[in-house]
Amino acid sequence: MPELLKRYFQLLWQQRGMATLGLLLATITALAGIALLAVSGWFISATALAGLSLAAAHGFNYFAPGAIVRGLSIARTFGRYGERLTTHEATFRVISHLRSEMFATLAKHNWQEQPLNSHEASSRLLDDIRHAESLYLSALVPGLVMLLSALLYLATVMLFLPELGLWLLLPLLISVAVLPTLYLRQVLQPQNTLHQQRSQQWSDAHSLFSNLRTLILFDRLTPQSDKLCQSAAIADQTEQQASNARQRVQALNQLVQASMILLVLWQGIEGFASGRLEGTLLLMLLLLTLGLQEVLTTGSSALAAFALGYRALERIGQLSPVHPQPDQRQFIEPGNPAIRIDIDHLSYRYPNRQQATIDHLNTRLQGPYWYWLTNPSGRGKTTLMQLLAGQLQPQQGQITCSGAGIKQIGMMPQQISLLQGSLRFNLCLHQHYSDAELWQVLKTVELDQWASQLPRQLDSWLGKGSHQPSGGEMKRLGLARLILQDRRILLLDEPTAGIDAERSVRILQRLRQQWHNRLVVISSHECGLIGEDDVELRL
């Protein structure tokens, strides 16, 4: 059983009070609904038959059945309301924990080798999270209610007319076990295909809108639009096929249920004719069957929902490796004021590449110098940074840091990600800094003017739809984050791309003062920024 699934059930067990109550209410509601129909059926047949003779009609106690009918209808109504509230409450309680724990699972993993930022990976993940969340609500509750109702139904029928019970055994088994399994197949199989096709559609759409200029100039706007429509049509077709297949199973379900109605009628009338069944019970058994069928229809997708949730939790669990790669960097003499990184025979090859990106690298980096990696692109500058930061683990060789602990290495990645939240949040990232510190840092990276223009300054919401910083501003935001984190070893990947040359010079000047006793490694194309005391490092 996947680790996360176990965890899911643990969480559900923690909420067992609410979860059981929900299940109980769901069962009561279902049974009250079935019983309401059945008792009503019995009541009118009994009164009708009693009405045939004046004496029987006179002596008929109609108060008790009337009260039962009213009671059941009220139980069904309030049961439904309570069921919905409790099942949702239980689900949300589990979700709160599950969401945050799934995040923690993902956070243990380094996403450099296998990028998460691709649309396909992230949309798959969100899909999975949704399926995982609805495990209790759309799988466990309807499934268990279906099983329980079916058992009670069978027992009731057996009580009144055992022969009919035997006849119904097969169709019931098909409804409860075979059809849900068939349905499951029809859901699971096309789900992957559809996901891939929708991803293809997304990438066609993205190609269209992020290449507008090129496509217009080359007169390719129409072909690219057509391509998008085509991939949408392919995905639509798969969706249609899947929906048809599911409906076929449902139709089969309806046929089985129709056969149950015929069986009940036929056996019931036969039973009455041969005196084994009272006439008043015939309509009752029929309505009992009709009531059950509503529950069976709802429950038929439960198994599929369970399988989707199961797979989803399995996949999310698989994202974090069973044996996480241990951090191979060594940290010695953390208190030593002299900072040094020794790199011995370091080699790294990406899993899907043939050649090693970094091949037996030997070098020594010493504070307080600034080291510049100025190689042409594609020679492993970023890879080296990520190895130093511990985001990648080498296949061979050793990185030894002295004079700095594991928490003393800071990095500004090439791609700065903006998180939904205020400017303050984007700077602090859950650490605490005073306003004065924040403004000081913003001044260092020359974002203070920009920030003071924002409607609510530090508390302004950044991101899509509100204040989207430009490429250069993002870089400076990344720098500000790094300055605040105050680490002893600083790794900067393309820090000045998109920033004016003059401004880059000014900002670097300030950083040199701020970081005068630290070890700084910068990868950059801009050789003009290299200072007199700096060291140029070639890979």
Next chain:
Amino acid sequence: MSQINISTLQRCANGQQLLRQAGKISRRENLWLTLTGALQTATTIAVTGLIALLINSAVYTEALTTPVLWQHSGSWLLLAALLTVRALLPLWQTRLADSASVRVRNRLRAIVLEHCATLQLSLEQPFSHAELSNLLSGEIDSTRDYFAEFLPQQRLAMLAPLMIIIACLWSGWLVPLLLALTAPLVPLFMIIVGHKAAAASQRNLTELTRLGNLLSDRIKGICALQLADSCDAEQQHLFRQSEQFRHSTMQVLRLAFLSGTLLEFFSAISIALVAVYLGLLYLDKYQIGMWQEQFSLSHGVFLLMLAPEFYLPLRRLGALYHARADTSSVATHLLRLIQLPPPCAVTNDDQSQPDNAPVRQISLQQLQTGYGSTAIAPPHNFTLLPGQRILLKGPSGAGKSTLLDTLAGLQPALSGTLLLNGVSIAVYNNRRWQQRIGYMTQQPELLFDTVRNNLCLGREFTDAELFTALQQASADTLVAELPGQLDYRISDSGGFLSGGQAQRIALARVFLHQPALLLLDEPTANLDQQTAQQFMASLKRFCATGGIVLLSSHRDSADQFDQVIALQPLTSAEVSHA
């Protein structure tokens, strides 16, 4: 069949109206769906009637004539046939519903794309690439349930109860009256409770989306959090947010579930009422509501079994309410997009320029660039000659990119003229002009497609030609090392192409197509010095064959250029000759 076109949709005042119009696209399927739905209800009524007669014949009536109904095998066959029809009809309905929704979605996509083609670059200001991609590949797809299920069910929720009332009139008038009286109560209550619940559930939905977005946003930015050592804090934050969401949602749901419960209540209470009423009637407690004085069990069975069917379509509709809520937010996005006005194009009849007359001179006279009606920089006055390399200099926001867009004919000029070989030419949207332009944007534009398709873009070239162009852009070794070389698919999950590598491939494309005027926006920003020098050398070779290069940059030194145009946001453009 009516064909809804864009102008119909543009006139819509709000998203709901747009959805109504869009629903008309599948008018024919909708009609069939209504008919099959009615047929379904009719079958149910017939099945109920037949069952009522069968039970009646077996239990209630004295066997005066032999054989009675239930002893006829014909009646059983008829029942089996009706039940089979009722079981199989949904197959056809699903098929119809799916093709209806596919047709609507296809048409909507086509309309959006058609409008995008007229909007061109005006799209970029109000919408981000991601928003547009999501609209066309996720949001429109998500309207399936609305067009396939909600719309047809909406009609059936009116029609089916009506049919059942009419059927019940067979027995008497009190039960149909009872149903008819509760029927308007249902929509009334739905409006009272449902409106509040709809607003609340809409809010709830927004909250849920926001929470989902928060999680996806944090997952996307997981790296920044890892680097800041903040993952634990973020986990707690997510938990708190979820808990907060739980409290607000449960408040909303307490109200929202009321509307569903109400339907449940009517459905349950009507069964109880009908049963008690019929029971007392059979016991001769009163004589009211039936056509005949003496009536058989069949009437009772018939009425009792139909009572829950009366509310079934409404309950189904209630379960589909989420589809409506989801779709109306998509409709709002769609409306915002299709109501964007296309750029006011300068008349484009001046295409007198011969197709391939060599470019001898391009002059800008008081050419004013800008977005919409806002001028972005002072008007431009300069002349470009064949073989020249021109540097466009200026701080960010001085309008460098806008000027390049305007020269490429992608952005209309606000005023002023452009002279080609001394003759005025309207370049905006001028296909012939655009075919002679090479343009490399700041963010290199590459399709998620093979390297070959990215280079050729619909035109024919040999592999040798492709590699020559790649070599000019110093991208030949880079491509040779990719798996599959020219057939390597560029995608967002590859990770093989860095920013600089993507730029070199985009550059190779420009060289491949040999334009007369080459526009480059910050081409050296992501290049290392060595490659940048190679790049400048290849530009020189390109100019030697008579091409014109206009390059914007805030970095390159002026000494490699024949002309430098300095743009200032406020003061006039200065032209100096190097």
